[in-house]
Amino acid sequence: MEQPIQSKSSFWERLSTGLACFSRVLGSADFCRQVETLLKPAPARVTEPVPAKPKPVELPPERRHASGLALLALLQREGRLIDFLQEDMAAYSDADIGGAARVVHAGCRKILTDQLTLEPVLKEAEGSTIKIPAGFDAQRIRLTGNIAGQPPFAGTLRHHGWQVTSVHLPAVSETLDPGVLAPAEVEL
Numbered sequence: 001m002e003q004p005i006q007s008k009s010s011f012w013e014r015l016s017t018g019l020a021c022f023s024r025v026l027g028s029a030d031f032c033r034q035v036e037t038l039l040k041p042a043p044a045r046v047t048e049p050v051p052a053k054p055k056p057v058e059l060p061p062e063r064r065h066a067s068g069l070a071l072l073a074l075l076q077r078e079g080r081l082i083d084f085l086q087e088d089m090a091a092y093s094d095a096d097i098g099g100a101a102r103v104v105h106a107g108c109r110k111i112l113t114d115q116l117t118l119e120p121v122l123k124e125a126e127g128s129t130i131k132i133p134a135g136f137d138a139q140r141i142r143l144t145g146n147i148a149g150q151p152p153f154a155g156t157l158r159h160h161g162w163q164v165t166s167v168h169l170p171a172v173s174e175t176l177d178p179g180v181l182a183p184a185e186v187e188l
Contacts (some may be wrong), residue, residue, distance in 0.1 A: 062177070
């Protein structure tokens with residue numbers, strides 16, 4: 001129903017209109033029905049309460065990052081990477097460190113090749129001269145050295161970079177604690 005228009009009529013003009021309507025309502029059934037329609041209150045809108053969106057369950061960090069922690073656990077299990085990185089190397093000779101590094105390297109490399117497919121970001125050989133065009137992707141190519149002016153640039157490829165083309169990580173079970181990267185081992 002339309003909102004009533006605010007009248008700028010005086011009290012006497014409104015009284016006169018009201019009395020005219022009164023007499024017309026008494027004399028005409030059609031006019032009475034029209035006035036009844038105007039006088040009925042607008043039906044109240046029944047609006048369904050909008051249910052509040054449930055707040056997303058905030059997972060603890062070890063659950064949010066479970067797949068990354070699972071990869072780190074695999075690197076520990078196969079290559080003892082965490083043990084190697086946590087060890088103080090100052091007490092060991094270079095030969096001892098080299099021997100330990102071979103074991104860590106072999107185990108960690110196995111996990112990388114089993115779980116991820118890696119490819120170089122740039123296919124050119126390291127040490128070769130390459131051209132970097134205008135509009136290059138700064139996530140894929142990092143410029144170092146004396147950077148002046150605007151692209152295109154020419155420079156020496158120092159590292160070809162790495163990108164993951166497929167991931168084969170195992171699903172992380174909800175029953176396991178992803179924060180435990182390697183359980184304590186107790187020999188009996």
